[in-house]
Amino acid sequence: MGESFKGLSRRDFLKVCGATATILGLSQSYVPQIAQAIEGAAAKPPVLWLQGQNCTGCSVSALNSNHPSIAEIVLDILSFRYQPNIMAASGDQAIQVIKDTIKNEKGKYVLIWEGAVPDKEDGLFAAFGEENGKPMTCDKWVTEAADSAAVVIAMGTCAAFGGIPRANQAVTGAKGLLFDGTAKGGAYKGTTPVVNVPGCPPNPDWLIGTVVYYLMNKKAPDVDNYGRPKMFYGQTIHDNCERRAAFEAGLYLETWGDPAAIAPAEGGTATQNYCLVKKGCKGPITYSDCPIRRWNSRTSWPIGAHGICIGCTQPEFYAGLAPLYEKVPEVNLFGIQTTADNIAKVLGVAVAIGLGAHLVGNFATGRVGGKGGDK
Amino acid sequence: MAKVVIDPVTRIEGHLKIEVEVENGVVKDAWSSGTMYRGFEQLIQGKDPRDAIRITQRVCGVCNTIHGMSSVFAVDDAFGVTVPDNGRIIRNLIFASDWLADHPLHFYHLAALDYIDIMAVASYAGNDPALLKVKDKIVSLVKANDTYPLTPRYEPDAFVIKDPEVVTTAVSHYLQALEMRKLGHEMLALWGGRAPFYQNVVVGGVGIRPTVERIAEFTWRFEQLADWLENTYVADVVALGTGPLKPIHDLKVGLGVSNFLGYGAFDEKKSGDIKNRFFRSGTIENLDLKNIKDMDPSKITEDVKYSYYKSASGLKPAVGKTDPDPKKAGGAYSFIKSPRYDGKPHEGGPLARMLMQQDPGFMELAGKIGVWPSAVARHAARAYETKMLIGQIRVWLDQLAKNINGEVCDDKALPMDAREGMGITDAPRSANGHWVSIDKGKVTNYQIVNASGWNFGPRYDKGVRGPVEEAIVGAPVPDPTNPTNVVRVVRSFDPCLACSVHIIEPTTNEILKFKVT
Numbered sequence: 001m002g003e004s005f006k007g008l009s010r011r012d013f014l015k016v017c018g019a020t021a022t023i024l025g026l027s028q029s030y031v032p033q034i035a036q037a038i039e040g041a042a043a044k045p046p047v048l049w050l051q052g053q054n055c056t057g058c059s060v061s062a063l064n065s066n067h068p069s070i071a072e073i074v075l076d077i078l079s080f081r082y083q084p085n086i087m088a089a090s091g092d093q094a095i096q097v098i099k100d101t102i103k104n105e106k107g108k109y110v111l112i113w114e115g116a117v118p119d120k121e122d123g124l125f126a127a128f129g130e131e132n133g134k135p136m137t138c139d140k141w142v143t144e145a146a147d148s149a150a151v152v153i154a155m156g157t158c159a160a161f162g163g164i165p166r167a168n169q170a171v172t173g174a175k176g177l178l179f180d181g182t183a184k185g186g187a188y189k190g191t192t193p194v195v196n197v198p199g200c201p202p203n204p205d206w207l208i209g210t211v212v213y214y215l216m217n218k219k220a221p222d223v224d225n226y227g228r229p230k231m232f233y234g235q236t237i238h239d240n241c242e243r244r245a246a247f248e249a250g251l252y253l254e255t256w257g258d259p260a261a262i263a264p265a266e267g268g269t270a271t272q273n274y275c276l277v278k279k280g281c282k283g284p285i286t287y288s289d290c291p292i293r294r295w296n297s298r299t300s301w302p303i304g305a306h307g308i309c310i311g312c313t314q315p316e317f318y319a320g321l322a323p324l325y326e327k328v329p330e331v332n333l334f335g336i337q338t339t340a341d342n343i344a345k346v347l348g349v350a351v352a353i354g355l356g357a358h359l360v361g362n363f364a365t366g367r368v369g370g371k372g373g374d375k
Numbered sequence: 376m377a378k379v380v381i382d383p384v385t386r387i388e389g390h391l392k393i394e395v396e397v398e399n400g401v402v403k404d405a406w407s408s409g410t411m412y413r414g415f416e417q418l419i420q421g422k423d424p425r426d427a428i429r430i431t432q433r434v435c436g437v438c439n440t441i442h443g444m445s446s447v448f449a450v451d452d453a454f455g456v457t458v459p460d461n462g463r464i465i466r467n468l469i470f471a472s473d474w475l476a477d478h479p480l481h482f483y484h485l486a487a488l489d490y491i492d493i494m495a496v497a498s499y500a501g502n503d504p505a506l507l508k509v510k511d512k513i514v515s516l517v518k519a520n521d522t523y524p525l526t527p528r529y530e531p532d533a534f535v536i537k538d539p540e541v542v543t544t545a546v547s548h549y550l551q552a553l554e555m556r557k558l559g560h561e562m563l564a565l566w567g568g569r570a571p572f573y574q575n576v577v578v579g580g581v582g583i584r585p586t587v588e589r590i591a592e593f594t595w596r597f598e599q600l601a602d603w604l605e606n607t608y609v610a611d612v613v614a615l616g617t618g619p620l621k622p623i624h625d626l627k628v629g630l631g632v633s634n635f636l637g638y639g640a641f642d643e644k645k646s647g648d649i650k651n652r653f654f655r656s657g658t659i660e661n662l663d664l665k666n667i668k669d670m671d672p673s674k675i676t677e678d679v680k681y682s683y684y685k686s687a688s689g690l691k692p693a694v695g696k697t698d699p700d701p702k703k704a705g706g707a708y709s710f711i712k713s714p715r716y717d718g719k720p721h722e723g724g725p726l727a728r729m730l731m732q733q734d735p736g737f738m739e740l741a742g743k744i745g746v747w748p749s750a751v752a753r754h755a756a757r758a759y760e761t762k763m764l765i766g767q768i769r770v771w772l773d774q775l776a777k778n779i780n781g782e783v784c785d786d787k788a789l790p791m792d793a794r795e796g797m798g799i800t801d802a803p804r805s806a807n808g809h810w811v812s813i814d815k816g817k818v819t820n821y822q823i824v825n826a827s828g829w830n831f832g833p834r835y836d837k838g839v840r841g842p843v844e845e846a847i848v849g850a851p852v853p854d855p856t857n858p859t860n861v862v863r864v865v866r867s868f869d870p871c872l873a874c875s876v877h878i879i880e881p882t883t884n885e886i887l888k889f890k891v892t
Contacts, residue, residue, distance in 0.1 A: 043521060080524040124702065129382055165414070255786045256580065267585060299564045301568060325423060
């Protein structure tokens with residue numbers, strides 16, 4: 001092994017590998033294997049990061065990556081041929097880079113796609129670049145770029161399932177790459193493997209972890225029925241929620257900021273922070289490791305900051321989970337049970353059923369449904 | 376005459392396209408067009424109005440804080456709540472944290488590559504260990520024959536800074552800024568749960584209560600970031616703006632429309648009250664800095680003649696419509712509508728705010744650079760207001776600490792009768808507004824006049840250019856294959872939408888293809 005790797009000292013490089021192992025939930029004994037995967041490549045693996053009907057929130061979230069940092073990812077680990085928010089090139093120069101990569105790195109590059117893909121009105125609702133004076137639409141871009149990629153990462157809920165733009169599908173035709181909400185049949189019809197990394201936005205660790213897993217193993221990580229890596233999306237928010245005990249005890253917050261429903265350490269007078277399910281929290285039906293991984297260098301997370309989970313990693317998000325501030329209706333919980341056979345392969349579904357039964361029990365006894373039922 | 380097309384314009388948020396006509400090396404005309412549409416105003420119809428506060432944040436992953444604030448102000452207004460002081464102050468802290476992350480990101484990561492020749496780093500001859508590390512990094516990329524995403528790029532023009540010491544220092548600050556801006560998002564997450572997209576700002580206030588511990592957690596991050604912002608970011612902008620970049624300012628690259636508008640930002644008294652904000656609201660007409668007028672929201676309208684919408688033109692946002700038609704004939708060229716104030720285009724953003732604020736420190740800085748709008752002046756205003764905001768955050772933290780047990784939310788039930796609400800506030804990059812109508816607990820109409828719409832909107836119905844289009848006119852483009860001054864001006868407005876600039880031969884309508892290797 002050389003003294004330095006792509007401008008990093010050996011020690012710094014191994015620190016990056018160690019941090020990456022942590023993201024992946026791997027033992028530090030995997031550090032040499034990760035180092036081998038990253039170092040073993042003759043050149044940095046090329047990446048095309050393209051954007052459809054997006055808001056750039058996924059890219060901004062990726063900028064918040066800590067271990068490894070975004071500078072290490074961009075300059076040391078991967079070769080970002082096209083990333084519209086950071087790259088120097090504009091216009092035809094930038095478009096040419098995409099074309100060259102598709103042609104010269106066929107089967108070698110990672111495509112990260114951010115945003116939904118619309119197909120109404122000849123795809124004109126999302127376009128970038130021009131060819132012969134005509135806009136190049138994203139429905140064509142996604143096919144061209146994905147077909148020649150080694151693997152595709154559908155970054156964010158819009159790319160994975162259609163997300164918020166899908167709530168206006170009647171007008172624009174927005175879909176995810178492989179999925180249209182919970183149903184198969186998205187905008188990408190080709191055969192290149194697609195891994196979904198949903199979230200609005202996704203945690204940077206989910207993206208980096210998925211990419212590094214792929215580089216290490218040359219295959220996509222184990223995924224659930226919605227194409228999400230089980231290592232990040234294997235359990236519900238509710239399974240690991242710090243307010244689970246309050247839920248079990250039937251203690252539910254009814255008024256925002258009410259000191260009588262907030263723990264002393266958080267400025268209230270209650271024995272603990274009350275569960276937010278009556279305020280509409282979608283934690284019980286949402287799969288991600290937010291309660292453990294948390295956000296922004298692990299400073300906080302939505303429920304930790306006294307806000308609800310809005311279910312942003314779910315294929316139903318947004319329209320299928322509206323209204324966000326009404327408690328998850330009983331019928332949906334029964335729905336999970338009645339369709340359990342269909343989603344039985346999803347890791348953790350048994351827990352969800354158990355939860356459903358428990359919550360239904362609480363509704364039945366008036367602990368959730370009734371006014372002040374916990375008092 | 377050559378017509379230049381840059382598509383896409385990168386290092387911005389979103390999908391924007393700008394075309395310019397160049398004659399004798401100078402831009403004669405320009406067109407700005409947004410090339411993407413999702414339809415937030417349509418998809419939120421019929422939904423619970425409280426959802427809008429979460430969902431409309433996702434209009435923009437960069438400007439999400441502002442859209443959330445505009446939305447909550449609008450829904451607050453419709454619900455008729457009285458936000459308690461602590462709720463208002465915590466919202467200010469969430470909002471301000473984002474500004475402190477956003478402004479340096481814009482300067483270093485989005486704009487700076489237009490002003491420096493990054494390859495000059497290889498010639499750094501000093502012995503500063505930190506700068507030598509930067510040099511080693513860039514040299515190793517060159518040796519590996521993989522300098523993406525720093526290349527390809529426009530060929531450095533006459534204004535680009537080539538001094539190895541200055542460039543290497545700037546690149547080291549670029550790398551520092553990647554780390555420092557994360558502190559702003561951590562500060563935001565401490566009060567808001569995560570960034571981007573906070574989760575606990577709700578109708579009536581916030582869900583989170585202040586504690587001494589949280590203030591302390593916030594403060595140590597904030598003071599670390601504040602120190603770096605003042606001594607590195609602001610210092611860099613001042614040094615570069617009064618030094619190597621002054622020639623660009625002296626050429627008046629990016630003059631603009633000379634009308635400015637601001638809704639004000641950061642409520643100091645009643646939440647949503649535009650008369651009592653830390654950054655004041657107002658308008659300036661024809662660069663008349665002695666006559667700052669009150670801003671009257673009823674004078675805001677949106678034209679759509681040149682936009683891909685079949686809805687009526689010139690509507691006020693409260694009764695606005697959004698009905699897209701991407702194949703609209705008759706010269707339409709953008710998904711962005713064209714907002715007007717009192718029938719005229721107005722520039723919003725840091726320069727508008729600082730020209731209205733007229734803080735002595737800014738006026739002194741403007742005097743050194745030259746008191747007229749330009750790309751460089753916009754960067755200077757952005758840096759200066761960062762400094763002002765840092766001072767005020769300390770005031771808010773003190774207010775919060777003195778009233779630690781105060782209420783944070785006026786939590787009211789969803790009203791079932793017909794209501795209307797307006798939520799307007801300045802964003803880091805311009806003035807942003809949401810208008811909501813509700814009935815029977817559902818949204819019946821929702822209109823957003825985007826921050827960047829003020830600056831990047833296309834022509835008005837009468838054919839008058841929008842602020843960015845006007846600002847590009849006159850920019851020197853000696854080499855149409857390297858329209859660096861065009862992207863300098865475009866990026867100085869910190870666009871939050873996807874953008875492209877085209878170069879076309881108007882006589883033949885043939886697009887001039889240019890490739891730089």
